[in-house]
Amino acid sequence: GCGDRGERPAVRNVVLVSIDTCRADRIGAYGAAGDPTPRIDELARGGTRFDRAYSPAPITLPAHASMMTGTIPPFHGLHDNGEGRLGDDHVTLAERLRDGGFETGAVVGSFVLDARFGLDQGFDLYDDRVPRSGGAEWIDQRRGADVTDAALGWLEGRGERPFFLFVHYFDPHMLYDPPEPFRSRFEDDPYQGEIASVDHEIGRIVDALRARGLLDSTAIVVTADHGEMLGERGEETHTYFVYEPAVRVPMIVRVPGVEVVSSVAEPVGLVDLLPTIVGLAGLTAPGDLDGRDLGPSIRGEAGGEPDRTLYFQALESTKYGANPLLGSVGERWKLIDTTRPELYDLLEDPG
16 A cells, blocks of 8 residues: 555565575576576566675574574574574564464475474474485485475465465585486586576476466565585585675565666675565564665665674584684675684675
């Protein structure tokens, strides 16, 4: 309806997709070569691409807890996979939307987000049925196609009420083993093949929304919990370092009814997802979060905050008697504070 803030986009439903371990620069809209992600790029062309989106931690459970609470790890208390549980005193994105009249469903692709860690708070359905291998449970996952099938099954049952659907794809996490045809197409780069396969799965969800006449009333957010070092600076995967390939993530928001198609250069974070999505849904987020509502940027209004900085951390090294990596990143400067601090001028040295 019309308020004093002008036309509000007609968002009835929200779909939040998290691609585990997805570097921003492996998405076409962020410059990846070879057209690996046509469906995500299509969402970006019809929405807002945040060029500098940051994870607060290069590890799955803490990053998703920040996504779901709008707070950084020192506040929500989850610092590693498999340890702890999100406290019931935290009000999650799903709880806020459920209180606002939304049906809430989640489908996760890995044991790392099992309900026992507390991210199921507020979900009517939290589908974490990941097959158990009997080996290290951290690698227990289900394929993207199975995640999509479960998500589409939940969508089938949706009736009159608005809904919030959270979908988590674990595929790009090592070991890189893409299904065909992506295995053959990206023979020399199976990590990119995994991301391409997830792009195909996201396309299936978009197609299902379109087929049911829901696309024009559904906001779609595509992001990642963290990136992947891929051997840069000596780290093959992620958790130890907080260099750009590990903490920069894609963040694309497509909102129906918003004509402004844009890219946003200011730094933003996974902590911004809760206030932003709550705002898109027409609800009010509390002001005491670490995240900000990015709605003004999405609507093309002036806004943003000059000199905003975002917190990040990596504590894996502390398990081996080394110091933690703590840091902050803003428009220009990135500080990694540890035994020998490192300060980067990202305008001069974006890599």
